[in-house]
Amino acid sequence: MKEGKERELLNTWKTTMDLAKFVLGYEDLTSLDQWGGREAVREILPDEFRENFDMIQPDLMDTILQPKNRRVALAYSDSLSEYIEFVNRKLDERKKVAYYYFPMSTEIMLALDMLPICYELLGGISAAQYIHGCEDGIDRIQSEGYPDHLCASQKATSGYLLMGIVPKPDVLLKQAWGCDPSNRMYEWASVTFDAPLITFEMPYYYNERAFRFLVGTVKRMIEQLEKISGNSLDEEKLREWVKIGNQATEYLLKIQELRKEVPCPDPAWHRPIDTAYSLLIGRPEAASYFKAVYEDAKKRVEKGESIIPEGKKEIRCAWGWAWNAYSLPFFNWLEEEHGATYLECSLTYFPPFTGLVDTTSLDTMIEGLAWRWFCWPMNRQSMSFSDIWVNDFVRICKEFKADCLMLGGHMACKHFWALNKLLSDAVKEEVGIPTLRFEQDIYDRRFTPVSELKRIMNTFFAML
Amino acid sequence: MKMIGMGCDIGTSATKIVIMKDGTVAGYGVTLTKDKPDQAIEKFINKVLSNTGISLSDIKYCGSTGWGTKFLSLDHSEESLIKCLSKGAHWTVPTARTVIDAGGLSSTAISVNEKGKPMEYRLNDKCASGSGRFLEMVAEALELKIEEIGPLSLSAKERVHMTSQCAVFGESEVIAHVNAGREVADIVAGVTYSVGLGLSTLVKRLGVQRDCVMTGGVAKNVAVVKALEESIGVEVKITYFDSQIVGAIGAALCAQARLKV
Numbered sequence: 001m002k003e004g005k006e007r008e009l010l011n012t013w014k015t016t017m018d019l020a021k022f023v024l025g026y027e028d029l030t031s032l033d034q035w036g037g038r039e040a041v042r043e044i045l046p047d048e049f050r051e052n053f054d055m056i057q058p059d060l061m062d063t064i065l066q067p068k069n070r071r072v073a074l075a076y077s078d079s080l081s082e083y084i085e086f087v088n089r090k091l092d093e094r095k096k097v098a099y100y101y102f103p104m105s106t107e108i109m110l111a112l113d114m115l116p117i118c119y120e121l122l123g124g125i126s127a128a129q130y131i132h133g134c135e136d137g138i139d140r141i142q143s144e145g146y147p148d149h150l151c152a153s154q155k156a157t158s159g160y161l162l163m164g165i166v167p168k169p170d171v172l173l174k175q176a177w178g179c180d181p182s183n184r185m186y187e188w189a190s191v192t193f194d195a196p197l198i199t200f201e202m203p204y205y206y207n208e209r210a211f212r213f214l215v216g217t218v219k220r221m222i223e224q225l226e227k228i229s230g231n232s233l234d235e236e237k238l239r240e241w242v243k244i245g246n247q248a249t250e251y252l253l254k255i256q257e258l259r260k261e262v263p264c265p266d267p268a269w270h271r272p273i274d275t276a277y278s279l280l281i282g283r284p285e286a287a288s289y290f291k292a293v294y295e296d297a298k299k300r301v302e303k304g305e306s307i308i309p310e311g312k313k314e315i316r317c318a319w320g321w322a323w324n325a326y327s328l329p330f331f332n333w334l335e336e337e338h339g340a341t342y343l344e345c346s347l348t349y350f351p352p353f354t355g356l357v358d359t360t361s362l363d364t365m366i367e368g369l370a371w372r373w374f375c376w377p378m379n380r381q382s383m384s385f386s387d388i389w390v391n392d393f394v395r396i397c398k399e400f401k402a403d404c405l406m407l408g409g410h411m412a413c414k415h416f417w418a419l420n421k422l423l424s425d426a427v428k429e430e431v432g433i434p435t436l437r438f439e440q441d442i443y444d445r446r447f448t449p450v451s452e453l454k455r456i457m458n459t460f461f462a463m464l
Numbered sequence: 465m466k467m468i469g470m471g472c473d474i475g476t477s478a479t480k481i482v483i484m485k486d487g488t489v490a491g492y493g494v495t496l497t498k499d500k501p502d503q504a505i506e507k508f509i510n511k512v513l514s515n516t517g518i519s520l521s522d523i524k525y526c527g528s529t530g531w532g533t534k535f536l537s538l539d540h541s542e543e544s545l546i547k548c549l550s551k552g553a554h555w556t557v558p559t560a561r562t563v564i565d566a567g568g569l570s571s572t573a574i575s576v577n578e579k580g581k582p583m584e585y586r587l588n589d590k591c592a593s594g595s596g597r598f599l600e601m602v603a604e605a606l607e608l609k610i611e612e613i614g615p616l617s618l619s620a621k622e623r624v625h626m627t628s629q630c631a632v633f634g635e636s637e638v639i640a641h642v643n644a645g646r647e648v649a650d651i652v653a654g655v656t657y658s659v660g661l662g663l664s665t666l667v668k669r670l671g672v673q674r675d676c677v678m679t680g681g682v683a684k685n686v687a688v689v690k691a692l693e694e695s696i697g698v699e700v701k702i703t704y705f706d707s708q709i710v711g712a713i714g715a716a717l718c719a720q721a722r723l724k725v
Contacts, residue, residue: 421669462543
């Protein structure tokens with residue numbers, strides 16, 4: 001990636017999305033090999049796509065070209081293209097750039113006419129698409145002394161900021177709960193780029209009093225954002241964005257229900273992408289992505305179609321921590337090789353009582369958004385005692401009829417590793433299904449290479 | 465009709481063959497895994513069969529597990545080692561809930577349910593610190609037979625403290641203790657204690673549940689078993705069959721279960 005251009009990364013993504021749409025336009029192109037190999041596919045590409053094509057993970061290309069994956073791959077490409085166009089428009093208009101931590105949505109920032117960018121999204125999308133993932137960003141921040149043994153969730157974006165290939169922040173928003181690496185990284189970004197950091201406390205308890213406390217902190221966050229943006233929060237504008245956010249949330253919750261079907265109708269590689277689009281809830285792109293995923297899964301249920309190869313027995317997997325973004329094809333491999341479907345994880349699961357935001361008044365909307373953030377995956381599990389995380393996954397394993405629980409987590413995620421045995425024991429005892437514990441990073445493939453992940457999975461599934 | 469089957473566990477150090485007849489072990493054999501394993505395994509199978517009076521054509525099912533399964537040319541089903549160890553340990557000790565296997569180059573701790581189904585496991589397959597090979601290296605360095613190490617350890621007056629869990633550094637440390645004039649019994653006691661301790665950390669990560677059963681060649685070392693018991697605080701049961709053949713018994717049981725499906 002060339003240094004010094006704040007739109008370099010997003011424009012590279014845009015080319016990737018255009019390239020994906022171009023390739024998906026060839027209906028009879030269902031894999032690189034079937035077309036005669038990588039070089040043969042390269043031949044049909046317009047010149048402007050070729051450099052980008054060489055950067056893309058070849059097995060990702062094969063994954064999205066599979067008939068079962070094409071519809072959502074197209075929706076993903078369209079939606080991300082539109083989001084990038086929106087970002088570019090807002091940068092042209094010199095709107096204030098608000099970087100936010102992932103367990104929240106965009107409506108308030110949009111209503112204040114700011115440009116919301118999720119800090120964690122930039123590394124995640126790059127990790128998912130390119131052969132070298134987001135390693136350039138990770139290596140850059142590590143060369144500044146950031147420890148290599150910590151989770152990479154924020155590393156890449158911090159590196160990209162130093163490289164100057166993403167927009168600089170005007171403000172940073174961060175929920176303050178016990179994830180030390182992210183807390184420190186946001187502080188670092190605030191100091192380095194001279195942007196105010198608005199932290200809002202997540203309560204430790206999960207009750208009415210705690211929720212009221214959260215509503216108060218969100219209101220204080222709004223006051224600060226109003227000062228920074230120079231705009232007052234307009235009820236009508238907020239309602240407009242909240243309605244769009246509700247559309248996305250409604251589809252997301254319906255998709256979750258569909259994943260309870262046996263066989264699971266929703267391909268595993270969607271889970272990291274679902275997380276990416278949940279971070280954009282409030283934007284129309286999130287609504288259109290989740291609508292496409294929902295319709296894709298619903299059609300499959302209606303037709304009785306399966307996402308795993310014929311003759312394979314489905315192994316229904318719940319993931320107690322998270323996916324990895326660096327190999328979406330790995331999740332496709334799980335389905336194709338082992339018949340292993342991906343039900344939920346702590347980055348995708350919204351409890352059913354999350355519900356929609358009541359748009360009656362400004363107060364109901366602020367409360368509704370605060371409630372959604374209260375329920376947000378990982379916010380919900382990490383802000384409090386272990387019981388929420390443990391109970392959620394016992395319930396998930398029962399309701400989604402899981403055959404096993406995968407507990408792959410980053411060793412530096414102290415919260416997860418402190419409770420993962422409790423979680424494993426509870427699931428074994430109350431649901432009676434086996435569990436697998438292993439280490440991985442979510443963005444950096446060098447931590448646990450795909451070949452090693454596959455070896456771990458082969459051993460585990462052979463045991464099942 | 466008599467149901468006769470075979471289980472093979474072809475490990476990096478030892479090859480184990482079990483012949484099962486009507487739900488009992490009719491015969492078994494353990495030998496070192498040799499060069500050209502494909503030919504050696506077949507010869508060894510014939511040798512084990514000849515001791516039982518059963519011919520190869522009588523074998524109705526065969527399950528195989530372990531590193532060397534790929535070298536077995538007979539018709540067989542390939543079975544997961546974790547599943548085989550669980551099934552085999554549960555078959556020999558039905559109350560088993562924790563299985564600790566220490567083989568030639570790897571060690572494994574498995575938690576199993578009341579039916580012998582593996583529920584979780586921890587592997588140490590990249591480090592030889594708790595493995596039989598480490599004990600063999602120490603035996604060679606001290607000019608002892610491997611089977612002498614356990615009893616000799618129990619006769620130690622003052623166990624040496626091993627600072628390293630690594631097999632490579634451990635061997636150097638043993639030599640340093642010899643040069644310092646320490647008693648051989650005290651040295652091997654230190655070694656077996658460190659191996660037992662290493663295994664216990666693997667088990668503790670899973671959680672110790674009674675009954676604990678130890679399998680594999682290292683289970684024959686009484687001092688390692690004692691150290692493991694001390695560290696995890698519960699009795700460690702050793703299977704009444706040769707502890708090395710538990711994986712092969714499990715392989716036979718897994719293959720037999722496939723017949724029933």
